[in-house]
Amino acid sequence: MSEVAIVTGGSRGIGRTVALTLAARGAAVVVGYAGQADRAAEVVNEITAAGGRAVAAGGDVGDENVVAALFDLAEGEFGGVDTVVNSAGIMKLTPIADLDLDDLDRMHRTNIRGAFVVAREAARRLRDGGSFVMLSTSVVGLQFPSYGGYVASKGAVEALTLILARELRGRNITVNTVAPGPTATDFFFEGKDQAEIDRMAKQPPLERLGTPEDMAAVIAFLTSPEGHWVNGQVVRANGGII
Template sequence: MNTTSSRVAIVTGGSRGIGRQTVERLAADGYAVVVNYAGNQAEADAAVAAVTEAGGQAIAVRADVGDEKAVAALFDAAEQAFGGIDVVVHAAGVMILAPVVDIDLDALDRMHRTNIRGTFVVDQQAARRVRDGGAIINFSTSVLGLALPGYAAYAATKGAVEAVTLILARELRGRDITVNAVAPGPTATDLFLDGKDEETIARMAAQPPLERLGTPADIAEVVAFLAGPGHWVNGQVIRANGGIV
Protein backbone atom coordinates (compact mmCIF):
# COMPACT_ATOMS: atom_id res chain seq x y z
CA MET A 1 0.00 0.00 0.00
CA ASN A 2 2.89 2.35 0.88
CA THR A 3 0.63 5.15 2.06
CA THR A 4 1.80 7.75 4.56
CA SER A 5 -0.87 8.62 7.12
CA SER A 6 -0.66 11.35 9.74
CA ARG A 7 -1.67 8.98 12.56
CA VAL A 8 -1.47 5.20 12.57
CA ALA A 9 -2.92 2.70 15.05
CA ILE A 10 -2.49 -1.04 15.54
CA VAL A 11 -5.41 -2.78 17.26
CA THR A 12 -4.82 -6.36 18.37
CA GLY A 13 -7.94 -8.46 18.55
CA GLY A 14 -9.41 -5.93 16.15
CA SER A 15 -11.76 -8.22 14.27
CA ARG A 16 -14.48 -8.61 16.91
CA GLY A 17 -16.09 -7.09 19.99
CA ILE A 18 -14.39 -4.16 21.68
CA GLY A 19 -11.40 -4.42 19.34
CA ARG A 20 -13.62 -4.15 16.27
CA GLN A 21 -15.47 -1.14 17.65
CA THR A 22 -12.14 0.47 18.53
CA VAL A 23 -10.95 -0.01 14.94
CA GLU A 24 -13.97 1.83 13.57
CA ARG A 25 -13.80 4.55 16.24
CA LEU A 26 -10.12 5.32 15.63
CA ALA A 27 -10.66 5.26 11.87
CA ALA A 28 -13.44 7.81 12.31
CA ASP A 29 -10.89 10.01 14.09
CA GLY A 30 -8.65 9.84 11.03
CA TYR A 31 -6.28 7.05 12.00
CA ALA A 32 -5.03 4.54 9.48
CA VAL A 33 -5.68 1.26 11.30
CA VAL A 34 -3.95 -2.10 11.25
CA VAL A 35 -6.48 -4.75 12.27
CA ASN A 36 -4.70 -7.63 13.95
CA TYR A 37 -6.51 -10.96 14.21
CA ALA A 38 -5.64 -14.44 15.44
CA GLY A 39 -7.57 -16.69 13.08
CA ASN A 40 -10.85 -15.34 11.74
CA GLN A 41 -9.85 -13.68 8.48
CA ALA A 42 -13.45 -13.13 7.39
CA GLU A 43 -14.18 -11.01 10.47
CA ALA A 44 -10.93 -9.07 10.01
CA ASP A 45 -11.71 -8.43 6.35
CA ALA A 46 -15.17 -7.21 7.38
CA ALA A 47 -13.59 -4.74 9.82
CA VAL A 48 -11.29 -3.45 7.08
CA ALA A 49 -14.23 -3.16 4.67
CA ALA A 50 -16.23 -1.16 7.22
CA VAL A 51 -13.37 1.32 7.55
CA THR A 52 -12.66 1.67 3.83
CA GLU A 53 -16.34 2.00 2.95
CA ALA A 54 -16.50 4.93 5.37
CA GLY A 55 -13.57 6.57 3.59
CA GLY A 56 -10.78 5.44 5.94
CA GLN A 57 -7.63 3.38 5.58
CA ALA A 58 -7.13 -0.08 7.07
CA ILE A 59 -5.37 -3.37 6.50
CA ALA A 60 -5.69 -6.73 8.25
CA VAL A 61 -2.64 -8.63 9.51
CA ARG A 62 -2.72 -12.03 11.16
CA ALA A 63 -0.50 -12.62 14.19
CA ASP A 64 -0.56 -14.65 17.39
CA VAL A 65 0.16 -11.99 20.01
CA GLY A 66 2.17 -14.50 22.03
CA ASP A 67 4.58 -15.09 19.13
CA GLU A 68 7.30 -12.45 19.13
CA LYS A 69 8.28 -13.04 15.49
CA ALA A 70 4.69 -12.74 14.31
CA VAL A 71 4.17 -9.56 16.32
CA ALA A 72 7.38 -8.04 14.97
CA ALA A 73 6.07 -8.81 11.48
CA LEU A 74 2.76 -7.13 12.41
CA PHE A 75 4.60 -3.94 13.35
CA ASP A 76 6.71 -4.22 10.19
CA ALA A 77 3.52 -4.39 8.12
CA ALA A 78 2.14 -1.28 9.81
CA GLU A 79 5.30 0.69 9.11
CA GLN A 80 5.50 -0.51 5.52
CA ALA A 81 1.84 0.28 4.80
CA PHE A 82 1.47 3.59 6.60
CA GLY A 83 4.95 4.93 7.41
CA GLY A 84 5.01 4.56 11.20
CA ILE A 85 3.03 3.74 14.34
CA ASP A 86 1.49 6.18 16.80
CA VAL A 87 -1.00 4.17 18.84
CA VAL A 88 -1.05 0.53 19.90
CA VAL A 89 -4.25 -0.86 21.43
CA HIS A 90 -3.75 -4.36 22.83
CA ALA A 91 -7.34 -5.62 22.97
CA ALA A 92 -6.68 -9.30 22.21
CA GLY A 93 -7.57 -11.51 25.15
CA VAL A 94 -8.76 -14.93 26.25
CA MET A 95 -11.25 -15.52 29.09
CA ILE A 96 -11.97 -19.00 30.43
CA LEU A 97 -13.98 -19.13 33.65
CA ALA A 98 -13.81 -21.77 36.39
CA PRO A 99 -13.31 -21.90 40.16
CA VAL A 100 -9.71 -22.27 41.30
CA VAL A 101 -10.45 -25.82 42.46
CA ASP A 102 -11.61 -26.82 38.96
CA ILE A 103 -9.54 -24.73 36.56
CA ASP A 104 -8.00 -26.70 33.71
CA LEU A 105 -4.32 -25.86 33.82
CA ASP A 106 -4.09 -26.02 30.04
CA ALA A 107 -6.75 -23.30 29.95
CA LEU A 108 -4.71 -21.34 32.47
CA ASP A 109 -1.65 -21.65 30.24
CA ARG A 110 -3.67 -20.49 27.24
CA MET A 111 -4.79 -17.37 29.08
CA HIS A 112 -1.26 -16.71 30.27
CA ARG A 113 0.06 -16.94 26.72
CA THR A 114 -2.39 -14.44 25.27
CA ASN A 115 -3.08 -12.16 28.22
CA ILE A 116 0.33 -11.99 29.94
CA ARG A 117 2.95 -13.08 27.42
CA GLY A 118 0.96 -11.35 24.67
CA THR A 119 1.01 -8.09 26.61
CA PHE A 120 4.78 -8.29 27.07
CA VAL A 121 5.33 -9.14 23.39
CA VAL A 122 3.05 -6.40 22.05
CA ASP A 123 4.19 -3.77 24.56
CA GLN A 124 7.84 -4.57 23.86
CA GLN A 125 7.40 -3.85 20.16
CA ALA A 126 5.27 -0.81 20.96
CA ALA A 127 7.92 0.60 23.31
CA ARG A 128 10.52 0.21 20.58
CA ARG A 129 8.50 1.56 17.68
CA VAL A 130 5.71 3.95 18.70
CA ARG A 131 6.57 7.48 17.63
CA ASP A 132 6.95 10.27 20.17
CA GLY A 133 3.57 11.74 21.00
CA GLY A 134 1.98 8.30 20.80
CA ALA A 135 0.05 6.04 23.15
CA ILE A 136 0.05 2.43 24.29
CA ILE A 137 -3.29 1.15 25.61
CA ASN A 138 -3.65 -2.23 27.29
CA PHE A 139 -6.78 -4.00 28.49
CA SER A 140 -7.47 -5.10 32.05
CA THR A 141 -10.84 -5.87 33.68
CA SER A 142 -12.99 -4.41 36.43
CA VAL A 143 -13.35 -7.96 37.76
CA LEU A 144 -10.09 -7.31 39.64
CA GLY A 145 -11.98 -5.02 42.00
CA LEU A 146 -15.17 -7.08 42.11
CA ALA A 147 -13.47 -10.40 43.02
CA LEU A 148 -16.19 -12.49 41.38
CA PRO A 149 -16.03 -16.26 41.97
CA GLY A 150 -14.94 -18.16 38.88
CA TYR A 151 -12.79 -15.34 37.55
CA ALA A 152 -9.58 -16.01 39.52
CA ALA A 153 -7.46 -17.25 36.63
CA TYR A 154 -8.62 -14.55 34.23
CA ALA A 155 -8.33 -11.78 36.82
CA ALA A 156 -4.83 -12.96 37.72
CA THR A 157 -3.70 -12.47 34.13
CA LYS A 158 -5.19 -9.01 34.06
CA GLY A 159 -3.52 -8.10 37.34
CA ALA A 160 -0.27 -8.78 35.51
CA VAL A 161 -1.40 -6.50 32.67
CA GLU A 162 -1.97 -3.65 35.13
CA ALA A 163 1.49 -4.13 36.64
CA VAL A 164 3.14 -4.06 33.21
CA THR A 165 1.14 -0.96 32.24
CA LEU A 166 2.07 1.10 35.27
CA ILE A 167 5.75 0.19 35.13
CA LEU A 168 6.12 0.65 31.36
CA ALA A 169 4.68 4.16 31.68
CA ARG A 170 7.57 5.02 33.98
CA GLU A 171 10.17 3.22 31.87
CA LEU A 172 9.26 5.43 28.91
CA ARG A 173 10.18 8.62 30.77
CA GLY A 174 11.25 11.34 28.35
CA ARG A 175 9.59 9.77 25.29
CA ASP A 176 6.23 11.65 25.32
CA ILE A 177 4.44 8.27 25.06
CA THR A 178 1.58 7.50 27.42
CA VAL A 179 0.82 4.01 28.68
CA ASN A 180 -2.57 3.29 30.19
CA ALA A 181 -5.01 0.43 30.60
CA VAL A 182 -8.77 0.28 30.16
CA ALA A 183 -10.60 -2.03 32.57
CA PRO A 184 -14.12 -2.67 31.26
CA GLY A 185 -16.95 -3.86 33.43
CA PRO A 186 -19.62 -6.23 32.08
CA THR A 187 -19.80 -5.43 28.37
CA ALA A 188 -22.14 -6.97 25.80
CA THR A 189 -19.61 -8.86 23.68
CA ASP A 190 -19.51 -12.50 22.63
CA LEU A 191 -16.60 -12.99 25.04
CA PHE A 192 -18.77 -11.85 27.96
CA LEU A 193 -22.13 -13.32 26.92
CA ASP A 194 -20.85 -16.80 25.98
CA GLY A 195 -21.98 -19.43 28.48
CA LYS A 196 -24.10 -17.12 30.66
CA ASP A 197 -27.84 -17.62 31.14
CA GLU A 198 -30.35 -14.77 30.92
CA GLU A 199 -30.70 -14.51 34.70
CA THR A 200 -26.95 -14.06 35.16
CA ILE A 201 -26.78 -11.47 32.41
CA ALA A 202 -29.74 -9.54 33.85
CA ARG A 203 -28.22 -9.58 37.33
CA MET A 204 -24.90 -8.24 36.08
CA ALA A 205 -26.61 -5.61 33.94
CA ALA A 206 -28.39 -4.33 37.07
CA GLN A 207 -25.14 -3.82 39.02
CA PRO A 208 -24.02 -0.39 37.74
CA PRO A 209 -26.07 2.69 38.69
CA LEU A 210 -26.73 3.14 34.97
CA GLU A 211 -28.51 -0.25 35.08
CA ARG A 212 -27.28 -1.69 31.81
CA LEU A 213 -24.39 -3.59 30.34
CA GLY A 214 -21.64 -1.59 28.72
CA THR A 215 -21.36 -1.65 24.95
CA PRO A 216 -18.23 -1.98 22.81
CA ALA A 217 -18.86 1.62 21.72
CA ASP A 218 -18.70 2.78 25.36
CA ILE A 219 -15.26 1.23 25.73
CA ALA A 220 -14.03 2.44 22.34
CA GLU A 221 -14.78 6.02 23.42
CA VAL A 222 -12.41 5.61 26.37
CA VAL A 223 -9.73 4.18 24.08
CA ALA A 224 -10.18 7.09 21.66
CA PHE A 225 -9.73 9.55 24.52
CA LEU A 226 -6.51 7.87 25.68
CA ALA A 227 -5.23 7.72 22.09
CA GLY A 228 -5.97 11.39 21.49
CA PRO A 229 -3.83 14.50 21.78
CA GLY A 230 -4.36 15.01 25.52
CA HIS A 231 -1.31 13.48 27.19
CA TRP A 232 -1.73 14.16 30.87
CA VAL A 233 -3.40 10.84 31.70
CA ASN A 234 -0.49 8.41 31.98
CA GLY A 235 0.27 5.28 33.98
CA GLN A 236 -3.39 4.82 34.90
CA VAL A 237 -6.05 2.12 34.83
CA ILE A 238 -9.41 3.54 33.71
CA ARG A 239 -12.25 1.45 35.13
CA ALA A 240 -14.92 1.86 32.45
CA ASN A 241 -17.75 0.03 34.14
CA GLY A 242 -20.71 2.37 34.57
CA GLY A 243 -20.03 2.99 38.25
CA ILE A 244 -19.75 -0.52 39.69
CA VAL A 245 -17.75 -0.45 42.93
Protein backbone atom coordinates in the same frame (compact mmCIF):
# COMPACT_ATOMS: atom_id res chain seq x y z
CA MET B 1 1.64 13.27 9.38
CA SER B 2 -1.52 11.21 9.93
CA GLU B 3 -2.00 8.84 12.85
CA VAL B 4 -1.23 5.15 12.41
CA ALA B 5 -2.81 2.68 14.83
CA ILE B 6 -2.43 -1.01 15.55
CA VAL B 7 -5.38 -2.73 17.23
CA THR B 8 -4.90 -6.35 18.28
CA GLY B 9 -8.04 -8.38 18.78
CA GLY B 10 -9.55 -6.06 16.20
CA SER B 11 -11.87 -8.51 14.46
CA ARG B 12 -14.66 -8.49 17.05
CA GLY B 13 -16.02 -6.99 20.25
CA ILE B 14 -14.31 -4.02 21.83
CA GLY B 15 -11.29 -4.26 19.51
CA ARG B 16 -13.46 -4.08 16.41
CA THR B 17 -15.24 -0.97 17.67
CA VAL B 18 -11.93 0.61 18.65
CA ALA B 19 -10.55 0.03 15.15
CA LEU B 20 -13.62 1.63 13.57
CA THR B 21 -13.56 4.55 16.01
CA LEU B 22 -9.88 5.34 15.42
CA ALA B 23 -10.38 5.07 11.67
CA ALA B 24 -13.33 7.47 11.86
CA ARG B 25 -11.05 10.11 13.35
CA GLY B 26 -8.61 9.66 10.48
CA ALA B 27 -6.16 7.03 11.66
CA ALA B 28 -4.81 4.38 9.32
CA VAL B 29 -5.43 1.09 11.13
CA VAL B 30 -3.75 -2.31 11.18
CA VAL B 31 -6.39 -4.76 12.39
CA GLY B 32 -4.77 -7.64 14.22
CA TYR B 33 -6.69 -10.88 14.68
CA ALA B 34 -6.09 -14.42 15.90
CA GLY B 35 -8.24 -16.75 13.85
CA GLN B 36 -11.15 -14.92 12.27
CA ALA B 37 -9.82 -13.65 8.97
CA ASP B 38 -13.30 -13.12 7.56
CA ARG B 39 -14.36 -10.88 10.42
CA ALA B 40 -11.12 -8.92 10.25
CA ALA B 41 -11.69 -8.44 6.52
CA GLU B 42 -15.16 -7.08 7.30
CA VAL B 43 -13.62 -4.46 9.59
CA VAL B 44 -11.08 -3.47 6.93
CA ASN B 45 -13.81 -3.27 4.28
CA GLU B 46 -16.00 -1.11 6.50
CA ILE B 47 -13.11 1.30 7.11
CA THR B 48 -12.06 1.50 3.47
CA ALA B 49 -15.66 1.85 2.26
CA ALA B 50 -15.90 4.96 4.43
CA GLY B 51 -12.77 6.39 2.80
CA GLY B 52 -10.28 5.26 5.45
CA ARG B 53 -7.13 3.18 5.25
CA ALA B 54 -6.77 -0.24 6.87
CA VAL B 55 -5.13 -3.62 6.49
CA ALA B 56 -5.51 -6.84 8.46
CA ALA B 57 -2.85 -9.19 9.82
CA GLY B 58 -3.39 -12.48 11.61
CA GLY B 59 -1.40 -14.40 14.18
CA ASP B 60 -0.70 -15.19 17.81
CA VAL B 61 0.18 -12.14 19.93
CA GLY B 62 2.25 -14.44 22.12
CA ASP B 63 4.64 -14.99 19.18
CA GLU B 64 7.23 -12.23 19.06
CA ASN B 65 7.87 -12.76 15.35
CA VAL B 66 4.16 -12.35 14.53
CA VAL B 67 3.98 -9.15 16.56
CA ALA B 68 7.16 -7.77 14.98
CA ALA B 69 5.61 -8.47 11.56
CA LEU B 70 2.49 -6.57 12.64
CA PHE B 71 4.60 -3.49 13.37
CA ASP B 72 6.59 -4.03 10.15
CA LEU B 73 3.30 -3.98 8.24
CA ALA B 74 2.19 -0.73 9.88
CA GLU B 75 5.51 0.90 9.10
CA GLY B 76 5.65 -0.44 5.55
CA GLU B 77 2.07 0.43 4.63
CA PHE B 78 1.57 3.65 6.54
CA GLY B 79 5.00 4.94 7.61
CA GLY B 80 5.13 4.34 11.36
CA VAL B 81 3.14 3.61 14.51
CA ASP B 82 1.55 6.23 16.78
CA THR B 83 -1.15 4.31 18.65
CA VAL B 84 -1.27 0.73 19.87
CA VAL B 85 -4.33 -0.82 21.50
CA ASN B 86 -3.84 -4.36 22.78
CA SER B 87 -7.37 -5.78 22.90
CA ALA B 88 -6.45 -9.42 22.25
CA GLY B 89 -7.52 -11.69 25.08
CA ILE B 90 -9.12 -14.98 26.02
CA MET B 91 -11.18 -15.95 29.06
CA LYS B 92 -12.05 -19.24 30.71
CA LEU B 93 -14.34 -19.02 33.73
CA THR B 94 -14.23 -21.75 36.36
CA PRO B 95 -13.61 -21.98 40.10
CA ILE B 96 -9.91 -22.08 40.96
CA ALA B 97 -10.28 -25.59 42.38
CA ASP B 98 -11.56 -26.83 39.02
CA LEU B 99 -9.35 -24.83 36.64
CA ASP B 100 -7.62 -26.93 34.01
CA LEU B 101 -3.99 -25.84 33.92
CA ASP B 102 -3.98 -26.11 30.13
CA ASP B 103 -6.69 -23.44 30.10
CA LEU B 104 -4.59 -21.38 32.50
CA ASP B 105 -1.60 -21.70 30.19
CA ARG B 106 -3.67 -20.65 27.16
CA MET B 107 -4.99 -17.58 28.97
CA HIS B 108 -1.57 -16.63 30.15
CA ARG B 109 0.00 -17.02 26.71
CA THR B 110 -2.42 -14.54 25.19
CA ASN B 111 -3.20 -12.30 28.15
CA ILE B 112 0.23 -12.08 29.82
CA ARG B 113 2.87 -13.14 27.31
CA GLY B 114 0.90 -11.54 24.47
CA ALA B 115 0.49 -8.30 26.39
CA PHE B 116 4.18 -8.27 27.21
CA VAL B 117 5.25 -9.00 23.63
CA VAL B 118 3.01 -6.24 22.26
CA ALA B 119 4.17 -3.85 25.00
CA ARG B 120 7.82 -4.59 24.27
CA GLU B 121 7.39 -3.95 20.55
CA ALA B 122 5.39 -0.79 21.24
CA ALA B 123 8.11 0.48 23.58
CA ARG B 124 10.69 -0.05 20.85
CA ARG B 125 8.74 1.28 17.88
CA LEU B 126 6.07 3.82 18.86
CA ARG B 127 6.87 7.25 17.53
CA ASP B 128 7.51 9.92 20.14
CA GLY B 129 4.24 11.48 21.28
CA GLY B 130 2.33 8.24 20.78
CA SER B 131 0.06 6.22 23.04
CA PHE B 132 -0.40 2.64 24.17
CA VAL B 133 -3.56 1.21 25.76
CA MET B 134 -4.07 -2.29 27.12
CA LEU B 135 -7.30 -3.98 28.20
CA SER B 136 -7.82 -5.46 31.64
CA THR B 137 -11.06 -6.15 33.53
CA SER B 138 -12.83 -4.49 36.43
CA VAL B 139 -13.05 -7.94 38.02
CA VAL B 140 -9.45 -7.38 39.19
CA GLY B 141 -11.05 -5.12 41.79
CA LEU B 142 -14.47 -6.79 42.06
CA GLN B 143 -13.20 -10.34 42.68
CA PHE B 144 -16.16 -12.27 41.25
CA PRO B 145 -15.97 -16.04 41.85
CA SER B 146 -14.90 -18.20 38.88
CA TYR B 147 -12.71 -15.43 37.41
CA GLY B 148 -9.53 -16.43 39.26
CA GLY B 149 -7.39 -17.57 36.34
CA TYR B 150 -8.52 -14.73 34.09
CA VAL B 151 -8.01 -12.07 36.77
CA ALA B 152 -4.55 -13.45 37.53
CA SER B 153 -3.61 -12.72 33.92
CA LYS B 154 -5.19 -9.27 33.85
CA GLY B 155 -3.65 -8.19 37.16
CA ALA B 156 -0.30 -8.71 35.46
CA VAL B 157 -1.40 -6.43 32.60
CA GLU B 158 -2.24 -3.64 35.02
CA ALA B 159 1.12 -3.88 36.78
CA LEU B 160 2.94 -3.92 33.44
CA THR B 161 1.13 -0.74 32.39
CA LEU B 162 2.27 1.21 35.44
CA ILE B 163 5.90 0.26 34.95
CA LEU B 164 6.03 0.83 31.18
CA ALA B 165 4.60 4.33 31.55
CA ARG B 166 7.56 5.20 33.77
CA GLU B 167 10.13 3.49 31.59
CA LEU B 168 9.10 5.60 28.59
CA ARG B 169 9.93 8.87 30.33
CA GLY B 170 11.33 11.45 27.91
CA ARG B 171 9.46 10.26 24.80
CA ASN B 172 6.05 11.88 25.45
CA ILE B 173 4.34 8.49 25.14
CA THR B 174 1.35 7.64 27.33
CA VAL B 175 0.62 4.14 28.62
CA ASN B 176 -2.73 3.28 30.21
CA THR B 177 -5.04 0.35 30.79
CA VAL B 178 -8.82 0.36 30.41
CA ALA B 179 -10.58 -2.15 32.68
CA PRO B 180 -14.13 -2.70 31.41
CA GLY B 181 -16.96 -3.92 33.55
CA PRO B 182 -19.61 -6.25 32.07
CA THR B 183 -19.78 -5.30 28.39
CA ALA B 184 -22.25 -6.53 25.78
CA THR B 185 -19.95 -8.53 23.51
CA ASP B 186 -19.91 -12.14 22.31
CA PHE B 187 -16.91 -12.58 24.64
CA PHE B 188 -19.07 -11.59 27.63
CA PHE B 189 -22.24 -13.47 26.68
CA GLU B 190 -20.46 -16.81 26.12
CA GLY B 191 -21.46 -19.36 28.75
CA LYS B 192 -23.98 -17.12 30.56
CA ASP B 193 -27.72 -17.64 30.80
CA GLN B 194 -30.19 -14.74 30.59
CA ALA B 195 -30.72 -14.60 34.36
CA GLU B 196 -26.99 -14.11 34.95
CA ILE B 197 -26.78 -11.47 32.21
CA ASP B 198 -29.73 -9.59 33.71
CA ARG B 199 -28.23 -9.75 37.19
CA MET B 200 -24.89 -8.37 35.99
CA ALA B 201 -26.60 -5.62 34.00
CA LYS B 202 -28.21 -4.38 37.23
CA GLN B 203 -24.93 -4.12 39.15
CA PRO B 204 -23.81 -0.66 37.98
CA PRO B 205 -25.76 2.34 39.33
CA LEU B 206 -26.44 3.12 35.65
CA GLU B 207 -28.27 -0.24 35.49
CA ARG B 208 -27.13 -1.54 32.13
CA LEU B 209 -24.30 -3.41 30.51
CA GLY B 210 -21.52 -1.39 28.99
CA THR B 211 -21.22 -1.39 25.21
CA PRO B 212 -18.21 -1.68 22.93
CA GLU B 213 -18.90 1.94 21.98
CA ASP B 214 -18.56 2.98 25.64
CA MET B 215 -15.14 1.36 25.83
CA ALA B 216 -13.99 2.64 22.45
CA ALA B 217 -14.87 6.20 23.49
CA VAL B 218 -12.67 5.90 26.59
CA ILE B 219 -9.81 4.44 24.55
CA ALA B 220 -10.20 7.08 21.85
CA PHE B 221 -9.92 9.77 24.52
CA LEU B 222 -6.80 8.22 26.06
CA THR B 223 -5.13 8.06 22.64
CA SER B 224 -6.13 11.60 21.66
CA PRO B 225 -4.30 14.89 22.26
CA GLU B 226 -7.05 15.79 24.74
CA GLY B 227 -6.32 12.68 26.82
CA HIS B 228 -2.55 12.90 26.71
CA TRP B 229 -2.20 14.14 30.30
CA VAL B 230 -3.62 10.81 31.54
CA ASN B 231 -0.66 8.47 31.88
CA GLY B 232 0.21 5.38 33.87
CA GLN B 233 -3.38 4.80 34.95
CA VAL B 234 -5.93 2.00 35.13
CA VAL B 235 -9.33 3.39 34.10
CA ARG B 236 -12.17 1.24 35.43
CA ALA B 237 -14.89 1.85 32.85
CA ASN B 238 -17.76 -0.02 34.47
CA GLY B 239 -20.68 2.33 35.10
CA GLY B 240 -19.84 2.70 38.79
CA ILE B 241 -19.70 -0.90 40.07
CA ILE B 242 -17.94 -0.99 43.45
